[in-house]
Amino acid sequence: MLSITGLTCLAGGRPVLQEVSADFAPGALHVIVGPNGSGKSTFIKAFAGDWPVESGEVRYDGIPLPQLERTALARRRAVMSQLPELHFPLRVDDIVMMGRYPHFSFRPSRQDTEICREAMDRLSILDLSGRDYLTLSGGEKQRVQFARALAQIWDAPAEGCRYLFLDEPVSSLDIYYQHELLALVRDLVKANIVLVAVLHDLNLALQYADRMLFLKQGRVIAEGEAPAIVKPELIREVFQMETHVLANPYGHRPVVVYG
Amino acid sequence: MRTNTISFGMYYGVLGILLLLSLFISARVGAVPISYDRIFRFLQHAVGWGREAGGATIEERLFLQIRLPRVVLCAFTGATLSVSGVLMQALFRNPIVEPGLVGTSSGAAFGAAFVFVMGKSLNGAWVDELGPFLLPLFAFAGGGAATWVVYRLSNVFGKVNVNTLLLAGIAVNALAAGGTGFFSYIARDPQARSIVFWNLGTLSGADWSNTGIVGFTTIAGIFLSLRYTKALNALMLGESEAGYLGVRTARLKRRILLLNTLMVAVATSVVGVIAFVGLVVPHILRLLKGSDNRFLVIASALLGAILLNLADMLARVIVAPSEFPIGVLTAFAGAPVFLFLLIRAGRQQQKGGFYA
Structure with missing residues (x-):
């Protein structure tokens, strides 16, 4: 609430x-x-x-x-803002993984990787996962950002x-x-x-x-x-x-x- | 669908081997060439193993007191400048930023030149107290002040304006270089009088004590940088997005500026301004593998050490027995890369990316 x-x-x-x-x-x-x-x-x-x-x-x-x-x-709490602007080439799966950043300290666990995969699957962007974000269309970028937000709050907290x-x-x-x-x-x-x-x-x-x-x-x-x-x-x-x-x-x- | 299947570890391995090779080759060549078997023998002696009676020869002393510290200092300097290039690019969210451009190097050189020339006129117990740390401390103050000014001027409402950044960098660099020029003009010491020393960089002043100081800050700096790589990755999405991912952006920015200044200032106080290393090295690695800062910090340290070693070797060889200013070499290699990035930035402005 x-x-x-x-x-x-x-x-x-x-x-x-x-x-x-x-x-x-x-x-x-x-x-x-x-x-x-x-x-x-x-x-x-x-x-x-x-x-x-x-x-x-x-x-x-x-x-x-x-x-x-x-x-x-x-x-x-995840937020999907109006399209963020990137200046560096980044792979789509690396961006989605950023959603898991609050959940691990240096190396993502296997569970984090699995969650990212499922989030990308939900948005039907699995085939984009190795692509450079900067080469995507506006719509594809938006779906990547949504997958990132989903991955961030994938599992329900204890309370x-x-x-x-x-x-x-x-x-x-x-x-x-x-x-x-x-x-x-x-x-x-x-x-x-x-x-x-x-x-x-x-x-x-x-x-x-x-x-x-x-x-x-x-x-x-x-x-x-x-x-x-x-x-x-x-x-x-x-x-x-x-x-x-x-x-x-x-x-x-x-x-x-x-x- | 992986575009690049070579793992980070393999890159580190290859770069590590190349670094060792470049260290050996660089230790070999110079005004007095030293053969590899002698290098090995000298190194064995240095660690106190297999020393023959009769003490060290001139060649051995030359190697251990002049050649070796220079090669090691060069590697540390290359690593430090490249890592701080990565940090500055992440902080400014822009791949065309590097410590030479945003004033850190020239500010640090100004601080160092001040101590070099005016140091004897500084009185007080604190001067003696600081001893060998006086020079790096002033370099730190100068580099920090310059970087802070450029950052504040170019960062408007949380967005870095590239044009303002470049112009502010030019102004602050000119100011600092002018100040350095003034000090070298009034200097009595012939070494400090050489404007080449400050503005074009040279590793000829290497000894074990300044190599130790630079080495310590380099290694400490790399370890500290690794702690921030994840937050810096998140910062690539933007300050708000990084905040939503739990990053304290204001604190992060302050710490990165401090860390960068520390690394660059200490190196610059010993070797002068060596430009463009921090620009070229991360750029090569981004093209090879991508922009993950966790990768870039370690790989840039290794590749920066390799490339600066090769540059220094070249500087010693092409006009032997004299030596060429290393800053000129890095400028010849780096300025075209910088222009290329700038042209590309102009073309990509509408698309919103430099590497698209």
């Missing part, structure tokens, strides 16, 4: 998050949506521990974030839940892999994992989210169960777009059409 209360964060002296409170429980896929510059990425960074918190509190299983030991936290935060995980994927990756994320709902993702595409969010949180100018505008929460009035307020929310004749989740 991830609890955030009254979180305020600054960027360049200007508040980018103001008094944000939210509870993210395991067993549901939480999707954060909002316009560009609404503070989505800062929000993820802040509760993941990569952004200074001005005021407010983040608690993992009831324990305040500053009291958590970094490596111990890294064993059960407490695992946490997986995804910042625009499908931004460079084609529609096939977008759905494949999000279906994979949905599968993780059954495990005891707190899942939080930032998505740009409202229809993707509608199709996969259990709960949605709408951010605008660093404030939470609405939070609630999807798809019930998604109304044209809310979308107008957050995105300044005229939309219609239609029942989907081919599925049980509605779709948003624009204009």
